[in-house]
Amino acid sequence: MSDRIRRAVFALLATTSPCLLAEDHTAEALKHAAEAASATDSKSVGLHAEQALQHIDAAKAASGAQVDPHVKQGEADLNTAVQHSNWHNTDRAAQEAADGKAHLEQAGGK
Numbered sequence: 001m002s003d004r005i006r007r008a009v010f011a012l013l014a015t016t017s018p019c020l021l022a023e024d025h026t027a028e029a030l031k032h033a034a035e036a037a038s039a040t041d042s043k044s045v046g047l048h049a050e051q052a053l054q055h056i057d058a059a060k061a062a063s064g065a066q067v068d069p070h071v072k073q074g075e076a077d078l079n080t081a082v083q084h085s086n087w088h089n090t091d092r093a094a095q096e097a098a099d100g101k102a103h104l105e106q107a108g109g110k
Helices: 003-038 042-063 069-086 090-106
Strands: none
Touching: 003 042, 003 069, 003 090, 042 069, 042 090, 069 090
8 A cells, every 4th residue: 555545544544533433332332221221130230331331431532522412311321220230229220221222322322
């Protein structure tokens, strides 16, 4: 690959990858939120909610200052889900995870 093409590819990746990374992490967060919402025990709800939160953190870092309000609300719901899972309140934890999932869907997590 010539130097000119290599620089063009690098420039393209450097300008588009943060958006793609944010979308990818939001989609992964949505998958884990869905798993948390459908889990039948508090430990699984908490585990998947925590994994979703890790992806939300990565999405927020990739998107910089422009964080979708639905991502923020989804994050709050998933934090509450983790809290309730620690209290072994499976039903409430799963409901909070479902609420977080709905917000991530609205954020475009696909």
